[in-house]
Amino acid sequence: MALSLKINTVDFKVFDKNDTQVFGEIYDAFYSKIFGYAFRRVGDYDIARDIAAETFLKAYLNIKHYRFEGHSVSAWLYKIATNEINLFFRNQKYRPDLFGQLSHEVISDRELLVVFDKERQEAERDTEQFEAFNEVQNQLKKLDVKYQEVISLKYFEEKSILEISAILEKPEGTVKSLLSRGLEILRKKMS
Template identity: 30%
Template sequence: MKQSALLSFVEPLLKLRMNPSPGYNVPPPSIQGEKELIDAAKKRPEAFEPLYKRYFEPIFRFVYQRLNDTDTAQDITQQVFINAMVNIKKFEYRGFPFSSWLYRIAINELNKWFNSRKAERTINIESEGLDDLIDEMEEDRYEDYYEQLANALADLDAESLMLVEMRFFEKRSFKEIGEILDITENNAKVRLYRLLDRIKNVMKEA
């Protein structure tokens, strides 16, 4: 089926669930029965609707936290699902949640948006996540510590910042982070702890 025909099925979906809460920490939907939903969507575009309803909110929140702009976040989230629907026949189920694939599409769309506008990346810092990050770094909270840490986070490249956000502010497991970034669970751990060491060194030199 041509893309134009596929999109005719998408338009009604885009009117659904347009007012999700933008906060962090969305419980991941159950993946029970997910393979059957994916197989059905590959055969019939209109069968994509249950996947859209299931994952719109967590994908929207993921995008919103990196933009802090509701309208733009909705536009990008819609594009994520259009891309997913058009390319769903390329998706191979390997036991990972369908959402991992959607998050990778979302990351690509976010990168395209930032690159096209040379816009600055938004960092939404919550106190609980920040405390978890500091505890993991095993650092004493000296005067100006929080300010220096915030500055260090602001200077991170997009990929490194994504890793910190997913682990400490979105409370994702290393397994899920690995699935989203398409790396192993152990690789996700190694990358994060090397990154934390780098942040500590930057702060010591500040």
């Protein structure tokens, strides 16, 4: 079954939902963004890696249910990642359900170690470069999750109000209100 897919705000692509090569292109295009979003939200490399892996595994397993309804694949992936992040914050002992069940025959440990080491180095380098970011992140973690979500998506992930509305399934007015209130609270905490 072919699907009309919006990879980003201008790129539309038609593909067979069973075409794993196309999913590979989606993975390549969005993995670092989803990983970065998770890392900035949870502040822990290993948990962010697990969340990103779980996000893409769930997306891969559920691609047949994806329907293009005016929202990009990016919004769909951020929605899955946001749900995983919320699960982490609810449980504080995040354990990915699906990724851990993969057979070692499917993915080589050596390949994973190389990828994970590279991701860790990049994440640590980025974090070290921005001390102010760490302070904002620490204060952001003290906010209610509803504020964390909108602020992270707007300023760290550079999503539009419309995209945030689609990701969080909230009206645009609610997103704007949450963003305004959240920023006001964050400014007071930073003063």
